[in-house]
Amino acid sequence: MSVYPYLVAAWLLGVGLYGVITSRNYVHLIVCLTVMQASTYVLLLSVGNVAGGKAPIFADIPSRSVVVDPVVQALTLTDVVVEATVVALLLALVIQANKRFGTTDPNRMNRMKD
Amino acid sequence: MSQLAPLTVAVPLLGAALLSVAHVLLGRAVADALAIAAAVATMVMTLLLLVHVGDGLTVYWFGGWHPRAGVAIGIDFAVGPIGAGLATFVSLLMVLALIYGSRHVSVEHPYYQVLMLTFLAGMIGFCLSGDLFNMFVMFEVMSVSAVALVGYKVHERAALEGGLNFAVINTIGAFLFLLGIGVLYGHTGALNLAQIGRALHHSGNSRVVVVAFVLIASALLIKAAIVPFHFWLADAYAVALSPVCILLAGAMSEMGIYGLARIWFTAFSPALGGHAATLRVIFVGAGIITALWGAAMALSEDHLKRMLAFTTIALVGVYLIGVGLLSEDGIAAVAVFVVGDGFVKALLFACVGILQQRTGWVSQRRLHGRGRHLRVTGLLFAAGGLLMASLPPFGSFLGKSMLDDAAIKAGYSFLPPLVMLVSAMCGAAVLRAGARIFLGWGPAPAAQDETDDDTEPEADAVLDRTPALMLIPVLGLLVGAIGTGAWPGFAGLAASAAHRFVDVSGYATIVYGGSASLHSVGSSAPEWFDYLYGGGASVLALAIVALDLWGERPTQLWGAIQGAATQLVRPLRSVHSGKIGDYTAALTLGVGVLGALIALTLG
Numbered sequence: 005m006s007v008y009p010y011l012v013a014a015w016l017l018g019v020g021l022y023g024v025i026t027s028r029n030y031v032h033l034i035v036c037l038t039v040m041q042a043s044t045y046v047l048l049l050s051v052g053n054v055a056g057g058k059a060p061i062f063a064d065i066p067s068r069s070v071v072v073d074p075v076v077q078a079l080t081l082t083d084v085v086v087e088a089t090v091v092a093l094l095l096a097l098v099i100q101a102n103k104r105f106g107t108t109d110p111n112r113m114n115r116m117k118d
Numbered sequence: 119m120s121q122l123a124p125l126t127v128a129v130p131l132l133g134a135a136l137l138s139v140a141h142v143l144l145g146r147a148v149a150d151a152l153a154i155a156a157a158v159a160t161m162v163m164t165l166l167l168l169v170h171v172g173d174g175l176t177v178y179w180f181g182g183w184h185p186r187a188g189v190a191i192g193i194d195f196a197v198g199p200i201g202a203g204l205a206t207f208v209s210l211l212m213v214l215a216l217i218y219g220s221r222h223v224s225v226e227h228p229y230y231q232v233l234m235l236t237f238l239a240g241m242i243g244f245c246l247s248g249d250l251f252n253m254f255v256m257f258e259v260m261s262v263s264a265v266a267l268v269g270y271k272v273h274e275r276a277a278l279e280g281g282l283n284f285a286v287i288n289t290i291g292a293f294l295f296l297l298g299i300g301v302l303y304g305h306t307g308a309l310n311l312a313q314i315g316r317a318l319h320h321s322g323n324s325r326v327v328v329v330a331f332v333l334i335a336s337a338l339l340i341k342a343a344i345v346p347f348h349f350w351l352a353d354a355y356a357v358a359l360s361p362v363c364i365l366l367a368g369a370m371s372e373m374g375i376y377g378l379a380r381i382w383f384t385a386f387s388p389a390l391g392g393h394a395a396t397l398r399v400i401f402v403g404a405g406i407i408t409a410l411w412g413a414a415m416a417l418s419e420d421h422l423k424r425m426l427a428f429t430t431i432a433l434v435g436v437y438l439i440g441v442g443l444l445s446e447d448g449i450a451a452v453a454v455f456v457v458g459d460g461f462v463k464a465l466l467f468a469c470v471g472i473l474q475q476r477t478g479w480v481s482q483r484r485l486h487g488r489g490r491h492l493r494v495t496g497l498l499f500a501a502g503g504l505l506m507a508s509l510p511p512f513g514s515f516l517g518k519s520m521l522d523d524a525a526i527k528a529g530y531s532f533l534p535p536l537v538m539l540v541s542a543m544c545g546a547a548v549l550r551a552g553a554r555i556f557l558g559w560g561p562a563p564a565a566q567d568e569t570d571d572d573t574e575p576e577a578d579a580v581l582d583r584t585p586a587l588m589l590i591p592v593l594g595l596l597v598g599a600i601g602t603g604a605w606p607g608f609a610g611l612a613a614s615a616a617h618r619f620v621d622v623s624g625y626a627t628i629v630y631g632g633s634a635s636l637h638s639v640g641s642s643a644p645e646w647f648d649y650l651y652g653g654g655a656s657v658l659a660l661a662i663v664a665l666d667l668w669g670e671r672p673t674q675l676w677g678a679i680q681g682a683a684t685q686l687v688r689p690l691r692s693v694h695s696g697k698i699g700d701y702t703a704a705l706t707l708g709v710g711v712l713g714a715l716i717a718l719t720l721g
Contacts, residue, residue: 025702044296051304086258100272110698
């Protein structure tokens with residue numbers, strides 16, 4: 005298995021993190037979170053990859069063929085669903101912030117500190 | 119009886135689904151009653167499970183997919199006494215919180231009740247799951263529900279900010295969790311904790327295992343809010359509705375600690391167990407920093423809910439010290455501590471909620487002397503403060519004394535005085551606030567301008583009397599906090615539960631369908647020095663309060679101590695900027711440091 009997919013995953017995690025840390029806009033920040041999330045997809049799928057493996061759907065291929073690991077694909081799919089919920093919730097909060105306080109800038113939101 | 123295990127998650131979820139569909143037909147009272155009924159049913163089932171499990175382990179395979187040839191094909195709930203006990207505790211708190219919340223003015227149905235039930239389902243699923251990926255999913259179910267509950271008051275800037283910070287940091291934690299799962303699955307080909315444990319037992323330690331452990335442990339420490347991952351917690355707990363705070367402080371913070379102990383003793387200890395001594399230093403060190411940081415911040419905080427949030431952080435640090443000892447005694451101590459202190463924290467948040475409903479404020483400066491007429495609440499609050507300062511012989515004292523014994527047994531004899539100091543500081547913060555508000559002690563605050571307090575009244579209208587339905591659950595919490603210490607068999611039960619919890623090979627054997635019995639263990643009663651430490655913490659707490667409030671002209675020494683403390687806390691306070699970018703940077707740094715420490719010592 006080549007090392008490149010793992011480098012891509014690490015890169016996505018890093019740039020996403022950088023984006024979250026420096027972002028001045030919540031919508032942008034949430035997109036950066038989804039970039040980080042993409043790194044989990046890349047990692048999971050490359051973990052289950054088999055060179056020359058087919059899609060693990062045995063309806064139309066011989067039952068002894070080499071296939072990629074279906075478990076990680078199921079994990080990825082679950083991850084997509086779970087994080088879609090999180091992103092929807094975050095965006096809903098941001099819409100409320102914009103509607104009520106007229107800002108989507110994380111640095112202008114905070115009045116918690118003394 | 120193991121059939122009950124999936125129902126403990128299914129019933130609250132079904133209740134939530136029913137409520138969200140049928141809410142148009144139901145009034146507030148019916149919706150509350152339905153939610154409480156679902157929570158009570160869940161509590162009864164978790165209790166039955168706990169009694170059934172005893173000191174054994176019950177495994178339920180979803181869809182009847184039992185393991186074949188050493189491979190766990192299906193997904194299981196592996197219910198041990200610690201997991202079932204925690205699930206029972208969580209559902210008991212949920213019942214009390216829902217009753218308490220039913221007289222809460224600013225709660226709209228059905229969203230609040232629905233979210234509370236999904237929150238409950240997530241936490242119980244997390245406690246019972248024997249599958250790493252399922253733990254991740256439940257972790258997310260609980261986080262998403264909690265975020266929605268924290269950001270519930272969307273008309274408040276602070277609530278939105280608290281919810282957003284909470285969501286972003288915990289989501290990053292979830293990504294780390296999932297990355298760790300991916301790495302571990304690539305290495306072992308397994309998601310079941312028992313199967314991972316066996317695979318790692320054969321493969322031994324390697325760099326991949328260390329990376330996976332760092333990623334998963336970081337995620338769980340973020341959930342537990344260990345320094346420097348803790349920033350989101352104070353922002354979130356300060357703005358959540360009081361019934362939600364009962365659950366957040368009493369149960370959710372402990373989930374991260376439980377998860378860490380669970381993955382260590384089922385999956386990672388076979389591979390990394392040889393390095394337990396090093397890991398012990400790292401975890402205990404992180405716990406000490408967190409405990410002191412939280413206690414210092416609690417003493418310097420004016421906002422009551424933020425103050426309690428920081429005591430929560432301090433106590434989570436103490437729990438991490440206990441779990442970080444990676445020993446059976448440590449687990450038993452933390453199990454008792456979590457229950458005893460969980461009741462106390464919930465009690466204090468509930469009292470603040472009543473205060474907020476009666477007066478409209480949560481700032482100590484604003485409330486100075488304004489709680490004089492709230493005698494019952496004041497008494498309950500003071501009791502909570504004393505219990506938090508581990509007054510013997512109640513629940514938090516029992517946990518603390520067991521922790522002291524475990525620490526001494528592990529060779530960390532400097533820990534008991536340190537934990538005593540943390541208990542005293544947390545107790546002092548609470549008692550001082552109580553004395554200011556309910557007795558009007560201490561110097562009255564200077565004239566305040568209207569803008570200095572950014573918290574808005576939680577209630578739409580200030581109540582004239584405290585509803586009985588709010589007071590009864592608070593009394594229940596007090597009974598729980600006192601009862602855990604007064605119940606003579608509790609320490610013994612926790613000891614045998616911990617004995618089961620740390621038995622790695624027994625766990626795997628039972629999950630694979632075998633049986634493994636354990637010889638029973640005894641538990642030791644608190645020693646004389648435990649009473650000394652417990653009493654010492656209470657006396658110290660009262661001394662801090664007295665010196666702080668009575669000194670018209672404080673003595674020179676105390677004045678110097680106060681000055682030094684203010685200087686010390688100032689940088690800590692300035693780091694709590696409320697900015698998500700700063701929090702994420704701290705998180706990145708924390709994961710980096712943790713990873714470097716573990717990789718350098720274990721790699």
